[in-house]
Amino acid sequence: MKNIFSWDRLWKVIPQLNPYIGVSFRIVLSGLVFGTLLGLAVAVLRIKKILIINQILSVYISFMRGTSMLVQLMIIYYGLPLLLKGTIGVDINSWDKLMFVKATFILNEGAFLGELFRAAIESVPAEQREAGYSINLTGPQVFFRIVLPQAVKTAIPAYGVDVIGMFHNTSIAFTLGVIDLVGRAKTIGIGTGHLIEAYVYVAFIYIIVSIILKLLFYLLDRKFTFGTEGTVH
Amino acid sequence: MIEIKNIKKSFGKNEVLKDVSLKVDKGEVVVLLGPSGSGKTTLLRCINFLEKADEGTLTIGEDTVELHKISNKDKRKLRGKTGFVFQNYGLFKNKTAIQNITEGLIVGRKIPKAEAIKKAEEVLEWVGMSDKRDYYPSKLSGGQQQRIGIARAVALDPDVILFDEPTSALDPELVGEILGVIKKVADKGITMIVVTHEMAFAQDVADKVVFMDGGVVVEEGKPSDVFYHPKEERTRQFLSRILPEEPDYYI
Numbered sequence A: 001m002k003n004i005f006s007w008d009r010l011w012k013v014i015p016q017l018n019p020y021i022g023v024s025f026r027i028v029l030s031g032l033v034f035g036t037l038l039g040l041a042v043a044v045l046r047i048k049k050i051l052i053i054n055q056i057l058s059v060y061i062s063f064m065r066g067t068s069m070l071v072q073l074m075i076i077y078y079g080l081p082l083l084l085k086g087t088i089g090v091d092i093n094s095w096d097k098l099m100f101v102k103a104t105f106i107l108n109e110g111a112f113l114g115e116l117f118r119a120a121i122e123s124v125p126a127e128q129r130e131a132g133y134s135i136n137l138t139g140p141q142v143f144f145r146i147v148l149p150q151a152v153k154t155a156i157p158a159y160g161v162d163v164i165g166m167f168h169n170t171s172i173a174f175t176l177g178v179i180d181l182v183g184r185a186k187t188i189g190i191g192t193g194h195l196i197e198a199y200v201y202v203a204f205i206y207i208i209v210s211i212i213l214k215l216l217f218y219l220l221d222r223k224f225t226f227g228t229e230g231t232v233h
Numbered sequence B: 001m002i003e004i005k006n007i008k009k010s011f012g013k014n015e016v017l018k019d020v021s022l023k024v025d026k027g028e029v030v031v032l033l034g035p036s037g038s039g040k041t042t043l044l045r046c047i048n049f050l051e052k053a054d055e056g057t058l059t060i061g062e063d064t065v066e067l068h069k070i071s072n073k074d075k076r077k078l079r080g081k082t083g084f085v086f087q088n089y090g091l092f093k094n095k096t097a098i099q100n101i102t103e104g105l106i107v108g109r110k111i112p113k114a115e116a117i118k119k120a121e122e123v124l125e126w127v128g129m130s131d132k133r134d135y136y137p138s139k140l141s142g143g144q145q146q147r148i149g150i151a152r153a154v155a156l157d158p159d160v161i162l163f164d165e166p167t168s169a170l171d172p173e174l175v176g177e178i179l180g181v182i183k184k185v186a187d188k189g190i191t192m193i194v195v196t197h198e199m200a201f202a203q204d205v206a207d208k209v210v211f212m213d214g215g216v217v218v219e220e221g222k223p224s225d226v227f228y229h230p231k232e233e234r235t236r237q238f239l240s241r242i243l244p245e246e247p248d249y250y251i
């Protein structure tokens, strides 16, 4: 059992794994960018409480929060083409499988971030809005200049955790045969009988990415302190 | 001149304002008094459209609007003529002291940035807060925040400033200095409606005192008349609770 781990094998798997880092990144990036936009839209629509839209959104959110991402991926992979073909006649069967993975991440993030943003927006006291109206700002000006910056400040820590969390889920793509970093590590493990080295490298990449993201969110957090960082004057 | 006519407002079944009318001449300082729940805050909020009245008209200067069916355009037009000073200051937490003041000038009034900053600096100086120019509200005491709150309203040169208990959230030792700042606003000749229970201030600064109870104006008049010769029993009862004891030899 003494050759569970070998440095030689580690150096050999690195070039085999590197090309797949990009796949994981692309999944996370779609989830981050489009998931954030979708989340903002969901949050604003839910706050407006338009009857039917609100009910649809609340079903969507419960579903996304109450089921595993694997189940969501399956439903989107098999269900979305049927739905789109049945309703608007668009055939997406020819889509790249990666697209379905990205769609799952976007829809999942949209629900989680939607709730996160909604809570953050609603945590801004009404008086902040009223003060904005009292100096004759318009509704959108009050939202974008007063409420949103304060909501962002509240949301940043949980947002950071959420984004880092996305990285740990990209391996579900393997279910559809889309090979990302973790998927590739598994196939190497199966092919060679040595899994540890590949996983050590995957863990190493995750740690680096987590550290970089944490740093970015720390800097972002600093930018939104509004004087509450506790320095003494 | 600002005139409110026959304003009514209910929250569900709770009739908070039952036909209130009030006229304030240009440059006049009106102090609004009344027990808790009598509708003072609601009245001020209706004037600034933070609350939508069920009925009534509002005239500021040349413009008259019906409160329950006002268009967004008229709302903004009339809001541009009023300022509001909040009980809990209501400073924008994401803006520094000076940004709190320039926001309304630059974004609301469309005044060029350099000019807005110059104006804001003047007003900051005027309320004695120049040295806190770049502080966020979280770094300021209540008294300092309320100075900025007053500066923010004054900087916009409104026709009328509405004050809702501007000193009641302050530590007692800070009340006097903030009342001093409000008196300075009055001395500028700005029309004001002030909700306050500071009787000495009312007597000193107010041209008119209006006593509200149960959603109606019970009595109004000069401070000396209302305070020392109230006509209505309800006024007398209220005053006996909040006015300092009068020396016996006065009576």
Ligand SMILES: Nc1ncnc2c1ncn2[C@@H]1O[C@H](COP(=O)(O)OP(=O)(O)OP(=O)(O)O)[C@@H](O)[C@H]1O
Pocket: B011, B014, B016, B034, B035, B036, B037, B038, B039, B040, B041, B042, B043
């Ligand atoms: N947004 C609201 N929804 C429901 N009821 C309200 C609302 N705002 C005020 N009220 C009710 O209206 C009544 C008058 O309230 P208002 O705040 O105008 O009184 P006030 O004279 O300012 O009292 P205080 O001296 O305590 O500030 C109260 O009974 C209050 O409960």
Ligand SMILES: [Mg+2]
Pocket: B040, B041, B042, B164, B165
């Ligand atoms: Mg009140």
